[in-house]
Amino acid sequence: MxxxxxxxxxxxxxxxxxxxxxxxxxxxxxxxxxxxxxxxxxxxxxxxxxxxxxxxxxxxxxxxxxxxxxxxxxxRLGELPDDATNRGLLRIGAIASTQPTLMARALARLRQSHPLLRVHVSPGVSMRLMDDLDAGTIDAAVIIKPPFGILPDLAWQPLVREPYVLAVPADTPGKNWRTLIQAQPFLRYDRASFGGRMVERFLRHEALQVNDAVEVDEIPALIHLAAQGLGVALVPLGEAHLPLPAGVRTLTLGKSTFHREIGLLQRKARGNTPVVAQFAQCLRDAADKPKPARKPVRTR
CATH class of the missing domain: 1.10.10.10 (Winged helix-like DNA-binding domain superfamily/Winged helix DNA-binding domain)
Known part of the structure:
Protein backbone atom coordinates (compact mmCIF):
# COMPACT_ATOMS: atom_id res chain seq x y z
CA MET A 1 0.00 0.00 0.00
CA ARG A 76 9.79 8.77 10.47
CA LEU A 77 9.31 5.22 11.78
CA GLY A 78 13.08 4.73 11.98
CA GLU A 79 13.59 7.84 14.10
CA LEU A 80 13.99 7.72 17.83
CA PRO A 81 11.32 9.71 19.71
CA ASP A 82 12.15 13.40 20.06
CA ASP A 83 12.63 14.68 23.60
CA ALA A 84 14.12 17.68 25.33
CA THR A 85 17.63 16.63 24.33
CA ASN A 86 16.60 16.20 20.67
CA ARG A 87 17.29 12.51 20.36
CA GLY A 88 16.52 11.11 16.95
CA LEU A 89 17.91 10.66 13.45
CA LEU A 90 18.70 13.41 10.95
CA ARG A 91 19.18 12.18 7.37
CA ILE A 92 21.16 14.55 5.17
CA GLY A 93 22.25 14.16 1.56
CA ALA A 94 25.35 16.10 0.47
CA ILE A 95 27.50 16.37 -2.64
CA ALA A 96 31.09 15.24 -2.09
CA SER A 97 32.79 18.65 -2.23
CA THR A 98 30.77 20.00 0.73
CA GLN A 99 31.35 17.11 3.12
CA PRO A 100 34.90 17.96 4.35
CA THR A 101 34.21 21.71 4.45
CA LEU A 102 30.76 23.25 4.82
CA MET A 103 29.09 20.10 6.13
CA ALA A 104 31.88 19.36 8.62
CA ARG A 105 31.63 22.86 10.15
CA ALA A 106 27.83 22.73 10.27
CA LEU A 107 27.76 19.29 11.91
CA ALA A 108 30.33 20.38 14.50
CA ARG A 109 27.95 23.20 15.51
CA LEU A 110 24.91 20.91 15.49
CA ARG A 111 26.58 18.26 17.63
CA GLN A 112 27.57 20.84 20.24
CA SER A 113 23.93 21.72 20.84
CA HIS A 114 22.47 18.24 20.15
CA PRO A 115 25.03 15.68 21.38
CA LEU A 116 22.50 12.82 21.40
CA LEU A 117 21.29 13.40 17.86
CA ARG A 118 22.29 10.75 15.31
CA VAL A 119 23.17 12.04 11.84
CA HIS A 120 23.42 10.00 8.67
CA VAL A 121 25.04 11.69 5.66
CA SER A 122 24.30 10.18 2.25
CA PRO A 123 26.68 11.05 -0.62
CA GLY A 124 25.47 11.53 -4.18
CA VAL A 125 25.12 13.82 -7.15
CA SER A 126 22.65 16.69 -6.91
CA MET A 127 19.96 15.16 -9.14
CA ARG A 128 19.86 11.89 -7.20
CA LEU A 129 19.78 13.67 -3.83
CA MET A 130 16.97 15.89 -5.05
CA ASP A 131 14.99 12.76 -5.97
CA ASP A 132 15.80 11.21 -2.57
CA LEU A 133 14.40 14.30 -0.83
CA ASP A 134 11.31 14.18 -3.02
CA ALA A 135 10.87 10.50 -2.14
CA GLY A 136 11.28 11.19 1.59
CA THR A 137 14.37 9.02 2.13
CA ILE A 138 16.36 12.04 3.38
CA ASP A 139 15.31 15.12 5.36
CA ALA A 140 17.35 17.74 3.47
CA ALA A 141 20.02 17.94 0.77
CA VAL A 142 23.12 20.09 0.33
CA ILE A 143 23.39 20.29 -3.45
CA ILE A 144 24.07 22.50 -6.46
CA LYS A 145 21.09 24.71 -7.25
CA PRO A 146 18.98 22.92 -9.89
CA PRO A 147 19.08 24.57 -13.34
CA PHE A 148 15.30 24.05 -13.57
CA GLY A 149 12.46 24.97 -11.24
CA ILE A 150 12.07 23.69 -7.68
CA LEU A 151 8.93 21.81 -6.67
CA PRO A 152 6.44 24.08 -4.84
CA ASP A 153 6.60 22.05 -1.60
CA LEU A 154 10.39 22.48 -1.37
CA ALA A 155 12.47 25.48 -0.25
CA TRP A 156 15.95 26.58 -1.37
CA GLN A 157 18.49 28.20 1.00
CA PRO A 158 21.57 29.57 -0.80
CA LEU A 159 24.88 29.06 1.02
CA VAL A 160 27.96 29.66 -1.16
CA ARG A 161 28.79 30.65 -4.75
CA GLU A 162 31.85 29.18 -6.43
CA PRO A 163 33.36 30.78 -9.56
CA TYR A 164 34.29 28.59 -12.50
CA VAL A 165 37.89 28.86 -13.65
CA LEU A 166 39.96 27.17 -16.33
CA ALA A 167 42.34 24.57 -14.89
CA VAL A 168 45.45 24.38 -17.09
CA PRO A 169 48.60 22.20 -16.87
CA ALA A 170 51.29 24.31 -15.21
CA ASP A 171 53.73 23.90 -18.10
CA THR A 172 51.22 24.84 -20.81
CA PRO A 173 52.11 28.36 -22.03
CA GLY A 174 49.52 31.07 -22.55
CA LYS A 175 47.22 33.28 -20.50
CA ASN A 176 44.25 33.65 -22.84
CA TRP A 177 41.62 31.24 -21.51
CA ARG A 178 39.54 31.48 -24.68
CA THR A 179 42.47 30.41 -26.85
CA LEU A 180 43.57 27.60 -24.53
CA ILE A 181 40.11 26.10 -24.14
CA GLN A 182 39.78 25.70 -27.89
CA ALA A 183 43.38 24.68 -28.63
CA GLN A 184 43.94 22.10 -25.84
CA PRO A 185 42.17 18.76 -25.22
CA PHE A 186 39.05 19.47 -23.16
CA LEU A 187 38.38 17.66 -19.89
CA ARG A 188 34.63 17.90 -19.53
CA TYR A 189 32.54 18.10 -16.35
CA ASP A 190 29.93 15.36 -16.84
CA ARG A 191 26.97 16.79 -18.75
CA ALA A 192 24.52 14.65 -16.74
CA SER A 193 25.35 16.66 -13.59
CA PHE A 194 23.99 20.09 -12.71
CA GLY A 195 27.52 21.57 -12.78
CA GLY A 196 28.26 19.95 -16.12
CA ARG A 197 25.09 21.41 -17.61
CA MET A 198 26.31 24.86 -16.58
CA VAL A 199 29.58 24.24 -18.44
CA GLU A 200 27.69 23.12 -21.54
CA ARG A 201 25.48 26.25 -21.48
CA PHE A 202 28.57 28.43 -21.04
CA LEU A 203 30.34 26.87 -24.05
CA ARG A 204 27.26 27.41 -26.19
CA HIS A 205 26.76 30.98 -24.98
CA GLU A 206 30.39 31.85 -25.71
CA ALA A 207 30.30 29.97 -29.06
CA LEU A 208 33.38 27.93 -28.06
CA GLN A 209 34.44 24.82 -30.00
CA VAL A 210 36.26 22.31 -27.78
CA ASN A 211 38.13 19.08 -28.42
CA ASP A 212 36.55 16.63 -25.96
CA ALA A 213 39.06 14.20 -24.44
CA VAL A 214 37.71 12.93 -21.09
CA GLU A 215 34.32 13.38 -19.39
CA VAL A 216 34.01 12.76 -15.65
CA ASP A 217 31.75 13.85 -12.79
CA GLU A 218 34.43 14.35 -10.12
CA ILE A 219 35.94 17.85 -9.85
CA PRO A 220 39.15 16.63 -8.11
CA ALA A 221 39.58 14.13 -10.96
CA LEU A 222 39.32 16.94 -13.54
CA ILE A 223 41.90 19.00 -11.66
CA HIS A 224 44.32 16.09 -11.33
CA LEU A 225 43.88 15.15 -14.99
CA ALA A 226 44.87 18.71 -15.88
CA ALA A 227 47.84 18.44 -13.51
CA GLN A 228 48.93 15.34 -15.44
CA GLY A 229 48.96 17.36 -18.66
CA LEU A 230 45.93 15.69 -20.24
CA GLY A 231 44.10 18.91 -21.08
CA VAL A 232 42.19 21.86 -19.67
CA ALA A 233 38.96 21.88 -17.66
CA LEU A 234 36.28 24.34 -16.58
CA VAL A 235 35.79 23.68 -12.87
CA PRO A 236 34.16 25.48 -9.92
CA LEU A 237 36.91 26.58 -7.57
CA GLY A 238 35.71 25.92 -4.03
CA GLU A 239 37.60 25.57 -0.75
CA ALA A 240 37.41 21.77 -0.94
CA HIS A 241 39.73 21.82 -3.95
CA LEU A 242 42.44 24.04 -2.46
CA PRO A 243 45.37 24.00 -2.42
CA LEU A 244 45.70 22.95 -6.06
CA PRO A 245 48.18 20.25 -7.13
CA ALA A 246 51.61 21.51 -8.11
CA GLY A 247 51.12 20.60 -11.75
CA VAL A 248 48.10 22.81 -12.41
CA ARG A 249 47.34 26.52 -12.57
CA THR A 250 44.06 28.36 -13.03
CA LEU A 251 42.92 31.21 -15.24
CA THR A 252 39.94 33.38 -14.37
CA LEU A 253 37.29 33.90 -17.02
CA GLY A 254 37.14 37.65 -16.46
CA LYS A 255 33.81 39.23 -17.37
CA SER A 256 32.60 35.85 -18.62
CA THR A 257 32.89 34.24 -15.17
CA PHE A 258 29.91 32.13 -14.14
CA HIS A 259 29.20 30.50 -10.79
CA ARG A 260 27.60 27.44 -9.28
CA GLU A 261 25.44 28.04 -6.23
CA ILE A 262 25.46 25.48 -3.43
CA GLY A 263 22.62 25.49 -0.96
CA LEU A 264 20.23 23.52 1.19
CA LEU A 265 17.10 22.02 -0.35
CA GLN A 266 14.45 21.09 2.20
CA ARG A 267 10.75 20.72 2.60
CA LYS A 268 8.86 23.88 3.45
CA ALA A 269 8.48 24.63 7.16
CA ARG A 270 5.20 22.78 7.66
CA GLY A 271 6.80 19.49 6.56
CA ASN A 272 10.03 19.78 8.55
CA THR A 273 11.06 18.74 12.04
CA PRO A 274 12.65 21.41 14.29
CA VAL A 275 16.06 19.77 14.02
CA VAL A 276 16.10 20.34 10.23
CA ALA A 277 15.58 24.06 10.85
CA GLN A 278 18.40 24.00 13.41
CA PHE A 279 20.68 22.22 10.94
CA ALA A 280 19.81 24.87 8.33
CA GLN A 281 20.91 27.57 10.77
CA CYS A 282 24.17 25.71 11.45
CA LEU A 283 24.80 25.62 7.69
CA ARG A 284 24.19 29.37 7.42
CA ASP A 285 26.65 29.98 10.25
CA ALA A 286 29.19 27.64 8.63
CA ALA A 287 28.86 29.42 5.29
CA ASP A 288 29.38 32.81 6.96
CA LYS A 289 32.55 31.65 8.73
CA PRO A 290 35.38 34.07 7.84
CA LYS A 291 37.95 32.42 5.60
CA PRO A 292 41.57 32.56 6.80
CA ALA A 293 43.73 35.11 5.06
CA ARG A 294 46.06 33.68 2.44
CA LYS A 295 49.75 33.92 3.07
CA PRO A 296 51.51 36.42 0.80
CA VAL A 297 53.27 34.87 -2.18
CA ARG A 298 56.87 35.86 -2.66
CA THR A 299 57.86 37.06 -6.07
CA ARG A 300 61.31 36.95 -7.53
Whole structure:
Protein backbone atom coordinates (compact mmCIF):
# COMPACT_ATOMS: atom_id res chain seq x y z
CA MET A 1 0.00 0.00 0.00
CA UNK A 2 2.79 2.45 0.87
CA UNK A 3 4.39 1.99 -2.58
CA UNK A 4 1.08 2.75 -4.28
CA UNK A 5 0.67 5.87 -2.14
CA UNK A 6 4.17 7.09 -3.04
CA UNK A 7 3.46 6.50 -6.73
CA UNK A 8 0.16 8.36 -6.41
CA UNK A 9 1.96 11.33 -4.82
CA UNK A 10 4.57 11.27 -7.60
CA UNK A 11 1.87 11.39 -10.30
CA UNK A 12 0.21 14.36 -8.59
CA UNK A 13 3.55 16.19 -8.29
CA UNK A 14 4.85 15.54 -11.79
CA UNK A 15 1.60 15.80 -13.72
CA UNK A 16 1.51 12.58 -15.75
CA UNK A 17 1.99 8.85 -15.28
CA UNK A 18 4.97 8.94 -17.67
CA UNK A 19 6.72 11.84 -15.89
CA UNK A 20 6.16 10.22 -12.49
CA UNK A 21 7.57 6.94 -13.78
CA UNK A 22 10.74 8.65 -15.00
CA UNK A 23 11.34 10.24 -11.59
CA UNK A 24 10.71 7.10 -9.50
CA UNK A 25 12.16 4.52 -11.88
CA UNK A 26 8.98 2.79 -13.08
CA UNK A 27 7.48 2.26 -16.52
CA UNK A 28 4.27 4.09 -17.38
CA UNK A 29 2.36 0.79 -17.32
CA UNK A 30 3.74 -0.03 -13.85
CA UNK A 31 2.60 3.37 -12.57
CA UNK A 32 -0.84 2.80 -14.09
CA UNK A 33 -1.06 -0.63 -12.44
CA UNK A 34 -0.16 0.77 -9.02
CA UNK A 35 -2.78 3.52 -9.32
CA UNK A 36 -5.38 0.90 -10.28
CA UNK A 37 -4.48 -1.22 -7.24
CA UNK A 38 -4.74 1.86 -5.02
CA UNK A 39 -8.20 2.68 -6.37
CA UNK A 40 -9.34 -0.92 -5.93
CA UNK A 41 -8.15 -0.88 -2.31
CA UNK A 42 -9.80 2.47 -1.59
CA UNK A 43 -13.03 1.59 -3.38
CA UNK A 44 -13.16 4.76 -5.46
CA UNK A 45 -11.25 6.42 -8.29
CA UNK A 46 -8.76 9.20 -7.56
CA UNK A 47 -8.44 10.32 -11.19
CA UNK A 48 -11.06 11.18 -13.80
CA UNK A 49 -9.93 9.55 -17.04
CA UNK A 50 -10.70 10.96 -20.47
CA UNK A 51 -9.03 9.12 -23.30
CA UNK A 52 -5.30 9.04 -22.49
CA UNK A 53 -5.44 11.85 -19.91
CA UNK A 54 -6.14 11.58 -16.18
CA UNK A 55 -7.19 14.47 -13.93
CA UNK A 56 -7.15 14.42 -10.12
CA UNK A 57 -10.74 14.48 -8.88
CA UNK A 58 -12.21 15.70 -5.59
CA UNK A 59 -11.76 12.33 -3.90
CA UNK A 60 -8.18 12.27 -5.18
CA UNK A 61 -7.44 15.67 -3.68
CA UNK A 62 -8.59 14.49 -0.26
CA UNK A 63 -6.65 11.24 -0.66
CA UNK A 64 -3.49 13.14 -1.67
CA UNK A 65 -3.41 15.10 1.60
CA UNK A 66 -3.89 11.90 3.60
CA UNK A 67 -1.32 10.02 1.52
CA UNK A 68 1.30 12.69 2.19
CA UNK A 69 0.62 12.45 5.94
CA UNK A 70 0.87 8.65 5.89
CA UNK A 71 4.12 8.64 3.89
CA UNK A 72 5.62 11.31 6.15
CA UNK A 73 4.78 9.22 9.22
CA UNK A 74 6.17 6.10 7.56
CA UNK A 75 9.43 7.91 6.79
CA ARG A 76 9.79 8.77 10.47
CA LEU A 77 9.31 5.22 11.78
CA GLY A 78 13.08 4.73 11.98
CA GLU A 79 13.59 7.84 14.10
CA LEU A 80 13.99 7.72 17.83
CA PRO A 81 11.32 9.71 19.71
CA ASP A 82 12.15 13.40 20.06
CA ASP A 83 12.63 14.68 23.60
CA ALA A 84 14.12 17.68 25.33
CA THR A 85 17.63 16.63 24.33
CA ASN A 86 16.60 16.20 20.67
CA ARG A 87 17.29 12.51 20.36
CA GLY A 88 16.52 11.11 16.95
CA LEU A 89 17.91 10.66 13.45
CA LEU A 90 18.70 13.41 10.95
CA ARG A 91 19.18 12.18 7.37
CA ILE A 92 21.16 14.55 5.17
CA GLY A 93 22.25 14.16 1.56
CA ALA A 94 25.35 16.10 0.47
CA ILE A 95 27.50 16.37 -2.64
CA ALA A 96 31.09 15.24 -2.09
CA SER A 97 32.79 18.65 -2.23
CA THR A 98 30.77 20.00 0.73
CA GLN A 99 31.35 17.11 3.12
CA PRO A 100 34.90 17.96 4.35
CA THR A 101 34.21 21.71 4.45
CA LEU A 102 30.76 23.25 4.82
CA MET A 103 29.09 20.10 6.13
CA ALA A 104 31.88 19.36 8.62
CA ARG A 105 31.63 22.86 10.15
CA ALA A 106 27.83 22.73 10.27
CA LEU A 107 27.76 19.29 11.91
CA ALA A 108 30.33 20.38 14.50
CA ARG A 109 27.95 23.20 15.51
CA LEU A 110 24.91 20.91 15.49
CA ARG A 111 26.58 18.26 17.63
CA GLN A 112 27.57 20.84 20.24
CA SER A 113 23.93 21.72 20.84
CA HIS A 114 22.47 18.24 20.15
CA PRO A 115 25.03 15.68 21.38
CA LEU A 116 22.50 12.82 21.40
CA LEU A 117 21.29 13.40 17.86
CA ARG A 118 22.29 10.75 15.31
CA VAL A 119 23.17 12.04 11.84
CA HIS A 120 23.42 10.00 8.67
CA VAL A 121 25.04 11.69 5.66
CA SER A 122 24.30 10.18 2.25
CA PRO A 123 26.68 11.05 -0.62
CA GLY A 124 25.47 11.53 -4.18
CA VAL A 125 25.12 13.82 -7.15
CA SER A 126 22.65 16.69 -6.91
CA MET A 127 19.96 15.16 -9.14
CA ARG A 128 19.86 11.89 -7.20
CA LEU A 129 19.78 13.67 -3.83
CA MET A 130 16.97 15.89 -5.05
CA ASP A 131 14.99 12.76 -5.97
CA ASP A 132 15.80 11.21 -2.57
CA LEU A 133 14.40 14.30 -0.83
CA ASP A 134 11.31 14.18 -3.02
CA ALA A 135 10.87 10.50 -2.14
CA GLY A 136 11.28 11.19 1.59
CA THR A 137 14.37 9.02 2.13
CA ILE A 138 16.36 12.04 3.38
CA ASP A 139 15.31 15.12 5.36
CA ALA A 140 17.35 17.74 3.47
CA ALA A 141 20.02 17.94 0.77
CA VAL A 142 23.12 20.09 0.33
CA ILE A 143 23.39 20.29 -3.45
CA ILE A 144 24.07 22.50 -6.46
CA LYS A 145 21.09 24.71 -7.25
CA PRO A 146 18.98 22.92 -9.89
CA PRO A 147 19.08 24.57 -13.34
CA PHE A 148 15.30 24.05 -13.57
CA GLY A 149 12.46 24.97 -11.24
CA ILE A 150 12.07 23.69 -7.68
CA LEU A 151 8.93 21.81 -6.67
CA PRO A 152 6.44 24.08 -4.84
CA ASP A 153 6.60 22.05 -1.60
CA LEU A 154 10.39 22.48 -1.37
CA ALA A 155 12.47 25.48 -0.25
CA TRP A 156 15.95 26.58 -1.37
CA GLN A 157 18.49 28.20 1.00
CA PRO A 158 21.57 29.57 -0.80
CA LEU A 159 24.88 29.06 1.02
CA VAL A 160 27.96 29.66 -1.16
CA ARG A 161 28.79 30.65 -4.75
CA GLU A 162 31.85 29.18 -6.43
CA PRO A 163 33.36 30.78 -9.56
CA TYR A 164 34.29 28.59 -12.50
CA VAL A 165 37.89 28.86 -13.65
CA LEU A 166 39.96 27.17 -16.33
CA ALA A 167 42.34 24.57 -14.89
CA VAL A 168 45.45 24.38 -17.09
CA PRO A 169 48.60 22.20 -16.87
CA ALA A 170 51.29 24.31 -15.21
CA ASP A 171 53.73 23.90 -18.10
CA THR A 172 51.22 24.84 -20.81
CA PRO A 173 52.11 28.36 -22.03
CA GLY A 174 49.52 31.07 -22.55
CA LYS A 175 47.22 33.28 -20.50
CA ASN A 176 44.25 33.65 -22.84
CA TRP A 177 41.62 31.24 -21.51
CA ARG A 178 39.54 31.48 -24.68
CA THR A 179 42.47 30.41 -26.85
CA LEU A 180 43.57 27.60 -24.53
CA ILE A 181 40.11 26.10 -24.14
CA GLN A 182 39.78 25.70 -27.89
CA ALA A 183 43.38 24.68 -28.63
CA GLN A 184 43.94 22.10 -25.84
CA PRO A 185 42.17 18.76 -25.22
CA PHE A 186 39.05 19.47 -23.16
CA LEU A 187 38.38 17.66 -19.89
CA ARG A 188 34.63 17.90 -19.53
CA TYR A 189 32.54 18.10 -16.35
CA ASP A 190 29.93 15.36 -16.84
CA ARG A 191 26.97 16.79 -18.75
CA ALA A 192 24.52 14.65 -16.74
CA SER A 193 25.35 16.66 -13.59
CA PHE A 194 23.99 20.09 -12.71
CA GLY A 195 27.52 21.57 -12.78
CA GLY A 196 28.26 19.95 -16.12
CA ARG A 197 25.09 21.41 -17.61
CA MET A 198 26.31 24.86 -16.58
CA VAL A 199 29.58 24.24 -18.44
CA GLU A 200 27.69 23.12 -21.54
CA ARG A 201 25.48 26.25 -21.48
CA PHE A 202 28.57 28.43 -21.04
CA LEU A 203 30.34 26.87 -24.05
CA ARG A 204 27.26 27.41 -26.19
CA HIS A 205 26.76 30.98 -24.98
CA GLU A 206 30.39 31.85 -25.71
CA ALA A 207 30.30 29.97 -29.06
CA LEU A 208 33.38 27.93 -28.06
CA GLN A 209 34.44 24.82 -30.00
CA VAL A 210 36.26 22.31 -27.78
CA ASN A 211 38.13 19.08 -28.42
CA ASP A 212 36.55 16.63 -25.96
CA ALA A 213 39.06 14.20 -24.44
CA VAL A 214 37.71 12.93 -21.09
CA GLU A 215 34.32 13.38 -19.39
CA VAL A 216 34.01 12.76 -15.65
CA ASP A 217 31.75 13.85 -12.79
CA GLU A 218 34.43 14.35 -10.12
CA ILE A 219 35.94 17.85 -9.85
CA PRO A 220 39.15 16.63 -8.11
CA ALA A 221 39.58 14.13 -10.96
CA LEU A 222 39.32 16.94 -13.54
CA ILE A 223 41.90 19.00 -11.66
CA HIS A 224 44.32 16.09 -11.33
CA LEU A 225 43.88 15.15 -14.99
CA ALA A 226 44.87 18.71 -15.88
CA ALA A 227 47.84 18.44 -13.51
CA GLN A 228 48.93 15.34 -15.44
CA GLY A 229 48.96 17.36 -18.66
CA LEU A 230 45.93 15.69 -20.24
CA GLY A 231 44.10 18.91 -21.08
CA VAL A 232 42.19 21.86 -19.67
CA ALA A 233 38.96 21.88 -17.66
CA LEU A 234 36.28 24.34 -16.58
CA VAL A 235 35.79 23.68 -12.87
CA PRO A 236 34.16 25.48 -9.92
CA LEU A 237 36.91 26.58 -7.57
CA GLY A 238 35.71 25.92 -4.03
CA GLU A 239 37.60 25.57 -0.75
CA ALA A 240 37.41 21.77 -0.94
CA HIS A 241 39.73 21.82 -3.95
CA LEU A 242 42.44 24.04 -2.46
CA PRO A 243 45.37 24.00 -2.42
CA LEU A 244 45.70 22.95 -6.06
CA PRO A 245 48.18 20.25 -7.13
CA ALA A 246 51.61 21.51 -8.11
CA GLY A 247 51.12 20.60 -11.75
CA VAL A 248 48.10 22.81 -12.41
CA ARG A 249 47.34 26.52 -12.57
CA THR A 250 44.06 28.36 -13.03
CA LEU A 251 42.92 31.21 -15.24
CA THR A 252 39.94 33.38 -14.37
CA LEU A 253 37.29 33.90 -17.02
CA GLY A 254 37.14 37.65 -16.46
CA LYS A 255 33.81 39.23 -17.37
CA SER A 256 32.60 35.85 -18.62
CA THR A 257 32.89 34.24 -15.17
CA PHE A 258 29.91 32.13 -14.14
CA HIS A 259 29.20 30.50 -10.79
CA ARG A 260 27.60 27.44 -9.28
CA GLU A 261 25.44 28.04 -6.23
CA ILE A 262 25.46 25.48 -3.43
CA GLY A 263 22.62 25.49 -0.96
CA LEU A 264 20.23 23.52 1.19
CA LEU A 265 17.10 22.02 -0.35
CA GLN A 266 14.45 21.09 2.20
CA ARG A 267 10.75 20.72 2.60
CA LYS A 268 8.86 23.88 3.45
CA ALA A 269 8.48 24.63 7.16
CA ARG A 270 5.20 22.78 7.66
CA GLY A 271 6.80 19.49 6.56
CA ASN A 272 10.03 19.78 8.55
CA THR A 273 11.06 18.74 12.04
CA PRO A 274 12.65 21.41 14.29
CA VAL A 275 16.06 19.77 14.02
CA VAL A 276 16.10 20.34 10.23
CA ALA A 277 15.58 24.06 10.85
CA GLN A 278 18.40 24.00 13.41
CA PHE A 279 20.68 22.22 10.94
CA ALA A 280 19.81 24.87 8.33
CA GLN A 281 20.91 27.57 10.77
CA CYS A 282 24.17 25.71 11.45
CA LEU A 283 24.80 25.62 7.69
CA ARG A 284 24.19 29.37 7.42
CA ASP A 285 26.65 29.98 10.25
CA ALA A 286 29.19 27.64 8.63
CA ALA A 287 28.86 29.42 5.29
CA ASP A 288 29.38 32.81 6.96
CA LYS A 289 32.55 31.65 8.73
CA PRO A 290 35.38 34.07 7.84
CA LYS A 291 37.95 32.42 5.60
CA PRO A 292 41.57 32.56 6.80
CA ALA A 293 43.73 35.11 5.06
CA ARG A 294 46.06 33.68 2.44
CA LYS A 295 49.75 33.92 3.07
CA PRO A 296 51.51 36.42 0.80
CA VAL A 297 53.27 34.87 -2.18
CA ARG A 298 56.87 35.86 -2.66
CA THR A 299 57.86 37.06 -6.07
CA ARG A 300 61.31 36.95 -7.53
Missing amino acids: INELRTFIAVCRHGTFAAAGERIGLTQSAVSSQIRRLEETLGFEVFDRTGRSATLNAAGETTLARAEEICALCD
